[in-house]
Amino acid sequence: MTYRFGYLYALILAGTIASPARSEGGSDACAAGKRLYMEKCSQCHGESGDGKGVGADFFNPRPRDFTSGAFKLRTTESGELPTGGDLAKVIRNGMPYTGMPAWPRFSDGEVADLVCFLKTLNPDFADTSVHPKTVTVPKPPAYREESARKGRAIYEENKCLDCHGSLGRGDGESAPTLKDDWGNPIRPADLTRRWTFRGGHRREDIYRTFMTGLNGTPMPSFMASVKEEDRWPLVDYVYSLSKGDDPGYASMVTAVSAKLPKDADGIREALARSKPALFPVIGQVIEGRRNFFPAANAVEVRAAYDSESVAILVSWHDMSPQTSGSNSPLASKGDSSRAPLTDAVALQIPFKAPEGNAKPYFLAGDKKNPVEFRFADLGKGEIRDFLGKGWSGLTASGAAVKADARYDSGEWSVLFLRPRRPAKGLAMDRGVFVPIAFSVWDGFSGESGEHGGVTSWYTLYLKPPEEGSPILPAAARALAALAAGAAIVFAARFRLGRPGAAALSKSHLSVDTESGDPR
Amino acid sequence: MKTALKLLLFTLLVTGFYTYIGQMVPQTEVHPPKTRELRADMTQDELIEAGQEIVGGKGTCLGCHTIGADKPGRFPDLGGVGARAGSRKPGLTDVEYLAESLYDPNAFIVEGYSPGMPQISKSPIGLTDPEILAVIAYLQSLGGEPSVTLQTHLKQARAPK
Amino acid sequence: MLALAVLAFLTPGPVRAEAPPLMKQSDCLACHQPDRKVVGPSFTDIAGRYGTADIPKLVQKVKQGGAGNWGALAMSPHPDLKDADLGAMIGWILTAHAPGANPAKGPDVIAGTKPGQEAPAYRNFPVIGSRVAIWIVAQLHLMFAAFVLAVPMFAFIIELIGYRTKDERYDHLAHEFTKLLSTSFSFTASLGVLLSFLLIFLYPKLMSYMTAIFGWTFLPYVLLFFAETVFLYSYYYGWGKFHPKVHLLLGLGLNITGMGILFIADSWLTFMNSPNGVTESGELVNRWAAVHNFTWMPINVHRIIANIAFGGSIAGAYAAFKFLDAKTDEERAHYDWMGYIGNFIAISGLLPLPFAGYWLGKEIYAYSQNMGMTLMGGAFSWLFIIQAVLIGTLFLAVNYYLWLGMERIEGAERFRKFIKYLLGGVTVCFLVWATPHSLVATVEESRKMGGAHHPALGVLGVMSAKNTAVNILILTTYVSFLLYRRGNKKATVPWAKTGDRIEFLIFASSAIFVIFLGVLGYFVEAKVRIRLSVPQVAAVLFAMISVTVIDIFMFRKAEITGEIRWGKIPRRAQYALFLIAITFTWIMGLMGYVRAGIRQHWHVYGVMRDESINAFTPTLGFAAKVVSVTVLLFFGFLAIIFWLTGLTTSADWKPRKDGQA
Amino acid sequence: MNFWVVVPMVLALIGLRFLKPGILLWLAAWWGGCFIFLRFGILPPLPSSIIGLFMAILTAALALYGTADADKLSAIGKSLRAFLMERRFAPWLWGSLVVIPLLVGFNAYRQATSEAVAPATGRTIHPAPPSEITFRGKKIDILKASNPFRELEGKDKAAFAGHVAGGRAIYYKNCVFCHGDNMEGDGLYSHGLDPQPANFADPTTIAMLQESYLFWRIAKGGPGLPEESAPWASAMPAWEATLGEDEIWDVILFLYSFTGRKPRAQERAE
Incomplete structure (x- = not known):
């Protein structure tokens, strides 16, 4: 920046x-x-x-x-x-x-x-006479896998996972109960996304945070409890939990061609071949009960397709699964039911193929361009279709079907199955780019209706299966180039090699400045 | 002849290049704003929306009327007119009352106002009967329940040409 | 030409729509119409009953409203209108509609001019559709007309030069230019007739409306056309048969009638873009205002300048063709010279063209911000990237021709080392001009840029940068020309060194000034920024004029160090000439598209809607294809004309060996 | 600018100059240098569409340079001839005859195996406004409307400051999340939006526009954009639903006051 x-x-x-x-x-x-x-x-x-x-x-x-x-x-x-x-x-x-x-x-x-x-x-x-004691961060040793493995034990020993969770996704047992010094609920950091660390994500930053703690929050200082030789291993373990320094947000998820079996396990297995795409989730700060800080900050998406359907697996990190109660995209301001809210997720695609570049409004579509809005209530474990013409214009358009939703170590993953060519709605053909967007609700944080996390439009691409090896056509091109090059070189050499060709380069390229006569 | 051919080739190349440049930039076709068609199968919502457009546009109603303004203009404010239309004139339903106000504006004058509204079914405004129905639907929606559809028959309606 | 432009600036602006602007915003017209009773009485009736002395009384009347004077229907009160405004509006009603204002016909609204009453709407043209048919024919007609208007101008000037210098070469050259003219003239006329037939047949409703407004201009148009025909043929066939002065007079007549035709035809099409002198519903209230509308004079001036450049480039292409096809040295020398003159004329037209275009753009903005936005920021903004590529190519080709032209000048080799700097300047300006404001980028790319604009390039995408680039481009091209001119000359005046330094200083300071203003443009508000282009242009003009003056004096008695060997120019230079002609023609086509396109879905902007199936604005890609087809057709016809002309042409010209151009 | 690329490249070009390279090599070096500069030398990277456009222009310019006078052209002819005919260049000639087809093949392979990319879209950033809009049932003439509080700037400083302060509160309650604290379009949620939020500090945005234009954009938002501004209605909400007329004018005052820019004045034909 x-x-x-x-x-x-x-x-x-x-x-x-x-x-x-x-x-x-x-x-x-x-x-x-x-x-x-x-x-x-x-x-x-x-x-x-x-x-x-x-x-x-x-x-x-x-x-x-x-x-x-x-x-x-x-x-x-x-x-x-x-x-x-x-x-x-x-x-x-x-x-x-x-x-x-x-x-x-x-x-x-x-x-x-x-x-x-x-x-x-x-x-x-x-009081300038008091000089606070500062923590010096030693020069970090090189990162080593071995050290990170050792760090895991220290992580467990120091009860880090009580808050940050076993896999570091911020889903520890006590995570939902944490409050800061002012009594506001506070979430432990998701250690698998170090780009969100407030104090920086370099290893020395992490070290410093261990040593100083975060005043005003439940994060204590580990200066006394972690021995000097254990400090860098702990840092390395935390460091190893993230894939990189930046989120590497995608703009497109590629659906691979695969054989999709009937059972959910089989489909999930087939989806493992797809490269996951991470899309940022942002607050719905636009209309109704705005949500300025959604619980989820990204969704990871994989997709695969066969001749009949497209499978889309959406996963995101959630501190504590909420599965008793219900949730609905229609829940609005007037909804006074005190029933507990469950976690939920939705995906949307335009209802009809976009004309030219035009896409529907990204918040559940608009009157001119409606969207197909598939909402999964993870409490009821069912997926219901809606037709979206904006948040206030969502109407149920199909019967509920059972959802395959799983929660594991701080991560939800929900499988959406959609026919490639439904009777009503957008047909997804091979090689086309389909706009796709997602919404996520965290029941624990009271997210429901328009008060949730949303994404902008991204692209779902049904990649045609590779037909044959790409090497052959590439080789053919190379050969053609070789032939053309050789033809040029030999023709030129032939012409230049003829008697009297010494003058040729001159007369051919700058012709008539001298002779005035084109050949 | 050879020169002519060479120049022809050259011309083709250059124009081809420019055509190519023309294809490289973003391509958008700009269509004229659609004049809303009043189709028989329009939903109530679409009809109301069309009515709103006419009130703000072709009908020029907002030149004199306001909708939900604090201080009414020189003609009555139309905010909530849907709620009171049915009770304005004894014997007339809300639809009949609104129709009368549009086709024959001076038949009933709201107290405190003077007559002066033109017959909007006539030139220069010249709304068609379906357009007037749309306007009525919109006015009904202001505080009332719209009941008018394009199939509604008004006694003032002109015989179709 | 400059004088004409100045004249155009000095003439008072067009008569603006008569009605005070408030009239259109107020609701008067909902109840009152000019000539007939609607709810309230017509303006004519009101003007019949009251006089200007009654204005104060009427002002109160309108404010309070009431009934009784004209009928039972009450007029609603208008308390929110200001007295002064009301006075102006009533004053207009009374004066513009007074019975005496137009005694013969009563109200000066001409009956039957309301658009679309009984006329059939549209007819279809097979296969390509009405719009494309009209588009192509109109554009072809315009191109030929441009050529036919431009050639007499420079033929006349060249003949005049020949007459004054007693140099026969010029007379012959003028004659040869005119040869191209007579065949082209027939083509133009035929295309014009075809266009009118097509228009009347395919767009009857529009044409009947236009006829109602402009019918009275048809007679002078036809008369001028006849006069032009007479002048043209007597000018061409009378070559050498009249006294030179009489002959020149014929040439002058040819030019004047041609110009008249252009002005009349322009009034029709500019009216469609910026209608004037009609009410909002399209009724004619003032004929002269309809002609003298906002964009009329800017288009006239723009067209005249562009025509000259275009005509010069086509003449250059002709010479290039003849040069490449020539069999003898004499022929080559002759056509080299002719190509040089054609290119010179093209450059002379090209350099002031951006300024004329600027004026036109400004008038469009002034007429309607909507139209201006459509033109510059909206659907057409990408068109200007295409245009930038075309103009950049044009400038590159023009400079390239000048540099290659130095090959024919003995002694000009010493300037070769400057070529790379000139080329660098032209290229950088070209790059700046071709940089779009909003870029085509994938999501990843725009994420990296942090938005739709690039932090570095975004700065180059806006007006200030473009204006600066164009001005520097013009300056650079002028330097190329100056170097060419000096090719075989050595100044003998004692102050030659000082003169060089002063010239350099003028160039450098005006370039720095232009760039400074360009940068300053980012730090001032828009209103000031727009005005900055004026001193920029002034600096460039000042540099060009003052340097020309110094140079003329400096080289008045210059020593000629080498001769100009006409014909000794590389063949690729002729391709550059041809490229200039193609590019120019293409730009004409593109500009024709944008001029008609910015009306969007209107036949007559804001007055008469285009309700045909072709009311949409096509994509730029489609427009580019149509333009290309038009250009190819034009060159095809040109080839026929060149061939016909060639049947009677023989090079009867002898080069003069004194090295003077 | 990425100096790690630009400086070595310039040095290499300068160094090459001293070696007095043949014209062909020199042109090739310049071409490569231009490409490297455009592709790697500018930060943030340029979109490939622009690199293509610029390289086309630069290629044409270099071709003209090589042919702009007889000396250079004959030098090129000689180098070409030498390259093709002379023994000392033979390895280079045969080498290039092998390397170029390999590059072509590799490129074809890379294209066939690379991930598809969603097509790039061009967007009209400042589309033409409608001549008027209906704001909560009231007509507002976008061509003529001016900020009703703008005149207070000269007349009543305190009242003006009040309106700016009002606009400030509105901005930090509604706009800051996307448009950012510095109004540079880099707010908390800007990374999740496409197109990205407008950068008001940029001299090419609000400084180019009339206040009435901003009013239109704020009131009607992304859904109110005309067709030509594809790819889609941007995320910009239609604030008509939330903010009143005066509030919008207030926040417009604040935008200009915070960025220190001036709105484009209304231009009308007199």
């Missing part, structure tokens, strides 16, 4: 005059920081720094209350205040997957001003 505006800044440098010089240090700097704070920060963190700005209610985790003195990301020991450098780092880098953005646009001076002002918000900072 830093380069996003680098080019423009270059232009601005070329075209504008530098702003008036900033005075260094003292209350002046704090005043400058205050101005900046009021302009850029106060809308969320509040004008008095109490974390109650106009936008505060729309974020989860909530904006930091600077008056409390509890800061999550520090290099200081548990319970201590952060250093100025810690604050500056958070401003600079932001916190991924929260409302706190990175601020590369601030100059170092401006960040220093802001830090100066932030410190005035909590009287504890005023």
Whole structure:
């Protein structure tokens, strides 16, 4: 992101005059920081720094209350205040997957001003005689598989899995009960997605978090309990749980041609051949009861097809399965039933083939372009079809069928089976690109109806089976190129080799500058 | 002759190249905004929507009327008209009342207002009978239950040409 | 030509629609019509009863409403209208509809001009459909007309040069240009007749409406056409038979009548884009305003300039063909020279063309922001990427021809080292101009870019960058020309070195100024940014004019270091000439498409809807195909014309060996 | 710009210059250099459609360079002839005769085995607005409407600031999630949207538009986009359902005030 505006800044440098010089240090700097704070920060963190700005209610985790003195990301020991450098780092880098953005646009001076002002918000900072003890992160040794394996034992020993779950998906037994110091429910990190770690995902960042803990949250410091030689193995184990530093979000899921058996197990086996595609899930912040922080942040999709049907397997991480009660896409504001909400998932595809590029509105379609909306209630274990003309225009269009939904170690996976050419609806032919979108509801977080997590439109592609090896046609092309090349070279050599050809290159290429006469 | 052939080839190449460029850019066909057709098989919702369009567009109704405004304009506000249409004039159902107001606007004048609405079935506005039905459906939907369909017969309706 | 453009700027703007703008927004027309009673009395009746002295009284009347004066139906009160506005509106009603305003016919609304009353709507043309048929024929007609209008202009000027310098070559050249003309003229006329027949047959409703509005212009059009025919044939066949001055006078007459025809025909089609002088429902209220509509003069000027460039390029293509086909050195020398002159004319037209186009665009925006948006930002924005490719190719080819042209000049080798810098400049400008604002990108690609715009390229995709690129492109081409001109000359004046430095300074500073303004454009508000293009253009014009003046004086008594060996030019240069002609023709076709296309689903914008099955705007790919077909047809016809002309042509021209062009 | 690619490439070209390469080699080096610059030298990477367009132009320019005067052309002719005929180039000649077909074959193989990619779509970013819209039953003329609070800027500073503050609250309650805290279109959910949210800080977005245009876009959102803005109605909601007329004008004031840009003024023929 830093380069996003680098080019423009270059232009601005070329075209504008530098702003008036900033005075260094003292209350002046704090005043400058205050101005900046009021302009850029106060809308969320509040004008008095109490974390109650106009936008505060729309974020989860909530904006930091600077008056409390509890800061999550520090290099200081548990319970201590952060250093100025810690604050500056958070401003600079932001916190991924929260409302706190990175601020590369601030100059170092401006960040220093802001830090100066932030410190005035909590009287504890005023005492400059106390120097909090800082944690030093040693230079990390190289990552080793063996070390990560050793780390697993330490992970279990220290009860990490009570919160973070056996496979690190944030689904530990006590996970649903966790609260932060202000009494708000809080989720343990999903360790298999390190790109969402608030404090950074490098191994030294993870080490630091173990050592300092996260003030204000149930995450303690392990400085005392984990021996020095066990620290890096633990880091390596956590590090090994994620596939990479970035999510590698896809824009398309490729359905492979396969023989789909009748039983769910068989189909799931066939689907294992398909390459999973990860799509980001975002909050439905547009209409009705908006959802500003959906429980799921991504769905993983696999797909396969045979001559009759298409199988789509949707999976996502869920802290605790909710299977008693019900859920429905129609549940709306007026729905006062207190029945417990179950987890649910839906996929949608346009009802009719898109004309040109036009696709339906991504929230359950629109009046002009309806969508086929397949909703799976994981409590009842059934899938029901709806016709979507927008959230308020969803109508049930088919009988419920039994769903194959499974929950395992913090992950739901739900199998959707759809005829390739239904009597009504979009026919899915080989080699076509079908728009597809998903929605996920977490019953535990009270998600239902339009209050859920959604994705934008992505593409489902039915990849035609490979016919024969691609090597033969490629070889044929190469041979053709060889033949053409050889023909050119030999023809040219033949012509150039003829007597009198010395003049040819000249006369042929620059013809009549000399002779004036084309051959 | 050889020159002519060469130049012909050259011309074909160049125009071919430009045609190719023309195919490379995004292709969109822009269709004129559809004038809503009033089909016999329209659903109630579609009819209401068509009526709303006519009220805002061809019918020019919003030039004088408001819908749900705090201060009524020079003509009565139409917000919630569907609810009170049935009780405005004794002996007339809501549909009959609305039809009368459209075909013969000055037959009944809401208290506090002066007459002046043109007959919208005549030129220059010239709504057709089905269009007037759509308008009635829309007006009914403002606070009332729409009952009109395109099959509804109004006594004011002109004989089909 | 510049004088004409200036003249066009100075003439007062068109008579805007008579009704005060408020009239259209208010609800008056719901009850009142100009000429007949609807709910309230007609304007004519009102104007018959009241005079301007009654305005204050009427203002109050309208504000309060009421009944009794005209009938029982009450007028609704209009308390929210301002007195001043009401006064203006009533004033207009009273004056524009007063019985005395048009005593012969009473109201000046012409009966029967309402669109689409009894006329049959559309007929179909087999296989390709009505629209494509009209499209192709109209475009072909336009191309030939452009050629037929342009050639007399430069034939006349060349003849004049020949007459003044007593150099016979010019006279012969002018004669040869005119030879192309007589056959083309017949083609133009035939295509015109075909077009009218097709239009009347396929679009009867539209044509009857247009006839109602423009019927009165048909007679002068036909008369001018006859006059042009007479002038053309007497000019051509009278070559050498009249006194030169009489002959030149004939040429002048030919040009004037041609221009008149162009202006009249333009009024028809510009009216369709920016109708004026009619009410919202299409009734004619002012004939002259219909002619003198918003885009009329800009289109006239744009067309004249483009025609010259186009005509020059076609003449160049003719010469290129003859050169390639020539058997003797004399012939080659002659056609090399002719191609050079044709290309020179094309460049002279090409350089001011963007400015004329700019004026036209501005007028379109002023007429209707909707139409402007459609043109620049909407459905047609991609068309300008195609256009950029075409114009870029044109500039590359023009420069390339000039550089190759230095091969025929002894001593010009010393300038070869500059070619790469000029080429670099032209290429960079071309790249900037061809950079689209919104890019075609896959989801992954746009994720990486962080949006639909590229952070670096997005900056190049907008107006400021394009304007800058065009201006620099023009400057660079001018430098190429300057180098060519200096090829075999060495300045002898004592201040030659200083002169060179001053010229360089002028170029450099105007280029820097243009770029500076281009960058500045990103930091100012849109209103200012749009105006920045004026100083940019002014800087370029200033540089070109001042350098030309300095150069003329500097090389007045220049030493000629080598001769110009006409005919000694590489054959590939002739292909460049041909490329220029093809590209120009293609651009004409494309611009014809966009001019008609921005009306979208209107025959007459905002007045008369296109209700045919062809009302949609086709894709650019389809348009490109039609344009290509048109261009190929045009070149096919041209080949016939060249062949016919060739039957009577023999090169009777002797090169002069003094190296002077 | 990716200096790790650009700097070595420029150095290599400069180095090559000192070796006085033949014209053919020199042209090839430039062509390759241009391609490497466009493909790898610019960050973020350019879409392949643009690379194609630019390379076509650059190829044409290089071809013109090689043929723009007689010396270069004959040099090219000589190099070509030498390359084809002379013994010292024979390995290169036969080598290229082998390598080029191999490359062709490899490319064909790669194309056959590579994953299909959903077709790229072009999108009209600023489609023409309708001349008027119906906002909650009220007609608003998009061509002429102006921000009713804009005039307060000069007249009543306090009232103006009030409207801007109102707009600010609306922005942080509704817009920030996608358009971001810096209004750079990089909000919390921007990574999950396609097309991505508009970047208001970019000089080519709101600074180019009239306030009434923004009103249209905010009021009618993605569903209200005309046909030409395919691929689909963007995720932008139609705020007509949530925000009142004044609120929309307020938030427009805030957009301009926060980014420090000025709206395009209404241009009308006098």
